[in-house]
Amino acid sequence: MTSDVSALQLVLTADPALMAIVRLSLIVSLSAVILATLFAVPFGALIALTRFRGREIVVVVLNALMGLPPVVVGLAVYLLLSRSGPLGTFGILFTPQAMVIAQTILIAPIIAALARQTIEDLSAEYRDELAGMNVGPLKRVATLIWDGRFSLLTALLAGFGRAAAEVGAVMIVGGNIDGFTRTMTTAIALETSKGDLPLAIGLGMVLIAIVIIINALAWTMRRAGERYAG
Amino acid sequence: MMRMRAFHSDLPVVFENVSVVARSVTILENLNLSLDAGSPSVLVGPNGSGKTTFLRIAMGMIAPARGRVTYGGRAGVTPVRRAIVFQHPVMLRRTVLANIRYALASAGVPRAEWKTRAESLLDLVGVASLADRPARRLSGGEQQRVALARALARDPEILFLDEPTASLDPAATKAIEDIIGAVSARGIKVVMSTHDLGEARRIGGEIVLLHRGRVMEKADTKSFFDAPRTAEARRFIQGEILL
Numbered sequence: 421m422t423s424d425v426s427a428l429q430l431v432l433t434a435d436p437a438l439m440a441i442v443r444l445s446l447i448v449s450l451s452a453v454i455l456a457t458l459f460a461v462p463f464g465a466l467i468a469l470t471r472f473r474g475r476e477i478v479v480v481v482l483n484a485l486m487g488l489p490p491v492v493v494g495l496a497v498y499l500l501l502s503r504s505g506p507l508g509t510f511g512i513l514f515t516p517q518a519m520v521i522a523q524t525i526l527i528a529p530i531i532a533a534l535a536r537q538t539i540e541d542l543s544a545e546y547r548d549e550l551a552g553m554n555v556g557p558l559k560r561v562a563t564l565i566w567d568g569r570f571s572l573l574t575a576l577l578a579g580f581g582r583a584a585a586e587v588g589a590v591m592i593v594g595g596n597i598d599g600f601t602r603t604m605t606t607a608i609a610l611e612t613s614k615g616d617l618p619l620a621i622g623l624g625m626v627l628i629a630i631v632i633i634i635n636a637l638a639w640t641m642r643r644a645g646e647r648y649a650g
Numbered sequence: 651m652m653r654m655r656a657f658h659s660d661l662p663v664v665f666e667n668v669s670v671v672a673r674s675v676t677i678l679e680n681l682n683l684s685l686d687a688g689s690p691s692v693l694v695g696p697n698g699s700g701k702t703t704f705l706r707i708a709m710g711m712i713a714p715a716r717g718r719v720t721y722g723g724r725a726g727v728t729p730v731r732r733a734i735v736f737q738h739p740v741m742l743r744r745t746v747l748a749n750i751r752y753a754l755a756s757a758g759v760p761r762a763e764w765k766t767r768a769e770s771l772l773d774l775v776g777v778a779s780l781a782d783r784p785a786r787r788l789s790g791g792e793q794q795r796v797a798l799a800r801a802l803a804r805d806p807e808i809l810f811l812d813e814p815t816a817s818l819d820p821a822a823t824k825a826i827e828d829i830i831g832a833v834s835a836r837g838i839k840v841v842m843s844t845h846d847l848g849e850a851r852r853i854g855g856e857i858v859l860l861h862r863g864r865v866m867e868k869a870d871t872k873s874f875f876d877a878p879r880t881a882e883a884r885r886f887i888q889g890e891i892l893l
Contacts, residue, residue, distance in 0.1 A: 545740055546740060546742070548711070548736055548740070549736070549739070549740045549742075551711050552709065552711065552729070552733065552734045552736070552801075553733075553752075553753055553756045553757070553800070553804070554728060554729050554730060554756065554757075554804075555756045559756065563742070563752075567742055567743040567744070645743075647784070648743075648784055649743030649744065649784055649786060
């Protein structure tokens with residue numbers, strides 16, 4: 421009871437330590453979404469619009485990778501970035517950059533797989549009309565991405581939700597360093613094991629609030645899209 | 651050289667020994683036919699007789715398995731001066747006006763002309779009051795009109811229409827037929843399919859009867875209905891089922 425009250429106090433008074441953690445979490449996960457989108461949406465579009473041998477396998481693997489375990493991604497990125505690893509010379513293990521890389525890898529398959537599905541469905545629907553209007557390949561891709569933008573935004577939000585809520589990957593490659601790489605999820609894990617429940621619960625409330633806001637945004641986006649585009 | 655295209659007519663559209671085979675089923679078989687400039691050509695025939703495939707081949711969307719289609723004597727002409735309205739047109743997820751603008755843009759019309767061109771197209775098909783509505787929210791008849799406007803945005807020499815009134819009520823059908831009449835009067839060659847013989851009679855300058863992927867009869871509308879040459883045409887006109 422007392423821990424609930426003090427947790428609420430931390431949130432309502434915008435406790436600086438808590439806010440710093442929230443800010444870092446948002447920056448890391450948003451960066452990961454932007455970075456993943458740059459690769460994943462074009463990749464999804466490419467898979468959706470081309471036919472090649474082994475395409476089915478790529479689609480199945482891509483869909484399977486949506487469920488990548490964060491700890492395994494964390495481990496892989498850790499091995500890449502560790503001093504003796506192939507990218508060790510950059511010296512970015514246990515930094516926010518490493519966390520962004522890990523989350524990017526974690527959510528890129530989610531965004532790519534959802535983008536692939538969206539663009540493929542839309543393409544099947546539009547194919548004849550665009551052919552009838554003699555629309556070239558590049559313009560076709562642009563049209564499909566634009567007309568699918570509401571569904572694609574939902575895919576990005578799904579990626580963001582996954583990134584913001586995961587703990588395994590950022591814990592391993594970030595190291596949960598106080599004031600530097602500590603995110604909401606890693607802090608909750610640590611504070612809970614230390615027994616500092618107010619901070620853990622406060623962060624938990626903020627995290628859940630963020631997840632609810634994201635879902636509300638996704639829902640609003642979809643509704644707006646339906647109203648606008650039918 | 652690029653400009654030459656604009657002055658070269660796509661008419662007549664000539665089918666030379668055209669056959670279409672899909673998954674070992676023959677859809678069109680050894681078709682020889684010429685679609686000439688002038689009044690509308692109307693394709694009739696039972697479901698599955700190959701009308702839709704005929705239109706797609708003529709538009710240039712499908713390559714025939716055998717034979718070829720020439721446009722004004724040339725083969726492999728990209729569909730710049732041709733436009734098509736499908737039986738179930740798909741509206742882009744945009745407003746009516748944006749659908750028209752998209753068609754104007756993909757037809758290469760300079761941006762400065764979009765506004766006036768779009769307005770006159772919307773007026774022509776009678777949906778000016780719906781310009782700002784999401785196109786996918788319109789009724790079937792309204793969508794059919796937008797699809798017509800979108801096709802006309804290409805400033806086509808030939809307009810292909812696949813059963814444009816198939817699922818419309820009488821008022822909407824009348825509206826679409828009036829637009830088709832106006833389009834034809836402007837000198838655009840209309841090639842359309844229908845399963846409504848009354849409509850074929852109202853619109854057609856000539857009738858092409860397709861049956862099992864072959865042309866059974868091609869004649870001007872009056873002779874087709876008054877003096878059909880083939881047994882199939884006689885039976886089809888009398889409303890018998892052609893198997």
